Amino acid sequence: MQEFDLVIIGGGPAGLAAAVAAKEQGIENLLILERENKLGGILNQCIHNGFGLQVFKEELTGPEYADRFINLVKEKKIRYKTNTMVIDLSKDKLITAVSKTDGILTIQAKAIILAMGCRERPRGALNIPGARCAGIFTAGTAQKFVNIEGMMPGKNLVILGSGDIGLIMARRMTLEGAHVNAVVELMPYSAGLTRNIVQCLDDYEIPLKLSHTVTNIVGKDRLEGVYIAPVDENRKPILAEEEYIPCDTLLLSVGLLPENELSKKASVKLSPITGGAEVDEGRETNVDGIFACGNVLHVHDLVDNVTEESYIAGKAAVKYLKGLRIQSDRIEVKAKDGARYVVPKYINPRNIEKSLDLSFRVKDIYKDHYLSVYFDDSRAIHHKRKIMAPGEMQTVKITSEMLNAHSLCSEISIVIEKE
């Protein structure tokens, strides 16, 4: 058995940034475990640009963004193992991993940062009826085929779900010579970033069918077509208006789920809304010394936000290792009226030096609404925002002054208000 002060599970942007932060704060004995043959996580297959505008103030591709951090990890001589899959984790921070070269690896860590990213929801999660033929892929699987292997999973497509990966793949497949018939979205709005709708669909005249869904899948061996139909306000398909679209491929971009199988084994408490851990301001979970950041905590649309969050987790883990984290008088943060969730869920005010960003998502599209933050019944923030959409993560800053002024408060809430 090996021992480490800090082990980071997952070598995507979250794990890398957390490792860099921890090393900068003076932790030497740390290790990153990554199951792929390369660090960088999902960014390795995101060859489009649009990464790094916040962190590096320039537009990078996914692999370029990842390389910046991989280089930092190498410069700082942070140890990592690739081709190593963590298969078990206990709440006492005992890790079991497996690889071809090490066989079964058991590691006792003093602190752990979970950075396993997320996975895509499959067809089964929607229970779409019809044929069970070849030609149905999640958008991420298709992205891997096209961007990493240079192979086309199909030439005539329908994409279900307007998440960012679906939008990006609509453009990618078009550029690679395929025809995209439509992107079909159940909700009356897209789950993706506005800039992706413009740059990936509008620029290529790919129709976005909002309030529509796939009702049936047709094909014997390979997909031959899909039926789509508009949905009513209860999201039930209006079958009378069903329409058949011949196609050889259906891509699913119907949501991402934080990959928390290991977290569950370690008794980490998960939020039913985000599917990620319930954490405090340092991204520490309910399990002492286990932290989480990046898409495993909640799904981010921008990698820059992942990086910021992971710095926080990396620094807090160091404080934990040095015995400097204070856990007392914690206040619960709640998402109310219009807000779907907020991260972090708890704040220990004495750990806040200057200020703290709360990340949250809204439930619907809100135009010219106010974002308010209440400390119990007292409203401390009341900002008008032009537009808030479920597809774009929002942040709001609360300061230590606010916390001091409401030092006896028992809950903080985020509310979306008309006025």
Next chain:
Amino acid sequence: MHDVLIIGAGITGVSIARELSRYDLKVCVLEKEIDIAMGTTKANSAIVHAGFDAKPGTLKAKLNALGNSMFDQLSKDLDFHYRQNGSLVLCFDENDLDHLNQLLQQGEQNGVQGLMILDKAALIEMEPNLSDGAVAALYAPTGGIVCPYEMAFGMAENAYSNGVEFYFENKVLDIKKSNAGFTIKTNKGTYESKLVINAAGVHSDEMNNLVSDSKLSIIPRRGEYCVFDKEVGSYVDKTIFQLPTKLGKGVLVTPTVDGNLLVGPNAVDINDKDDLTTTQSGLDDILRRASLSIKKMPSHAIIASFTGLRARTEADDFIIGEVSDAKGFINAAGIESPGLTCSPVIGIMVKDMVVDMLKPQEKECFNPIRKGISRFTELNDEDRQNLIEANPAYGNVICRCETITEGEILSAIHRPLGAKTIDGIKRRTRAGSGRCQAGFCMTRVLDILSRELQIPRTEVTKFGGESKLLVGKNKEDI
């Protein structure tokens, strides 16, 4: 010239093949699909029925309890997963208690051991997640669960190792009586055999009708299912049936032997024997009806749905035996539920007929043992370490949901009658059958298949035929 030619590599055909492989006979199996168990055997409830269901006097009733009693030994010899979890038939109405008692008596008549009626208190103690509506139940401790395709692989690999030949992608198109026996024409070639055994599942009527004037007619009856994540796999421990009422036969809720939860089937007659689609109305229907049995339907945890087709004949019973107007042609037709449970006995029955006709010698070298694929997840860390040291491919996890290693996938490809498709790998190893449904491992499994079978990646299929996954290289069409 073969002594015996079997049509169909479903559980019926391969069980017969294995029994015949005990003898000095030249036996072959013709299968139209690319793999074993691609018909009804891949899509059913996977229950080793206790045997109380069938009407006394029928073949089903005669064979069921006997078949059930063979699973324990068979699962050890052939190394497939089987668990005797017991089953419960729920009764929701005091007025139906007589009916429940009749079922018990019928079971006893059929030779089922250990049946008893449980009252509500005993029932809830046994299965705390049952719905409040259940007032009593018939408990059958001998009921079990099995993985039907794993069992079929076991049977087939063992038959193959004992000398039976298998020819895939060979669809029987015509059968002619010849002097020495039969001439069988397929899409690939022509075979001669002294005897022919018809184990063609939903197509067994067509095979029969090629040689006989006593025509059979099978109307495929669809049964749809939902499979749930392992997270809710132990929501119930026993197989939960519903007492049939005027309103219908009821649907079941059961754990699978691999640890998932399974709900289904409905029963809808259809026309197309190859139509394995699922329907919205069907899936809604089974979920709604199954909700009667359990406290809360964990609909959020559904990971897949599928359809199986019952080989329904007018006789409403198995049709097993030599066809009177075509000597040497033996039917194992209309094998609907409990066909899986009965398959080991059907194998013996048909073997006895063949032995009677051809009087072959028993082989001395017959080996009843088949070793399955070592499952990494089922080993302790020490055994895992040894396995990886001996073969590092066991240290490379390919399927993250089920923790399936490259070593297992290589074994699936290179063992007797090995996997040739993505689904073939999935059924042999479970790679891709977990909660992400191959989102993670599909690209990897595809690469391994292409490398090991030495075929281009564009030729790798999901299940044979035109079910290719990749259509070409990037920018080919620009």
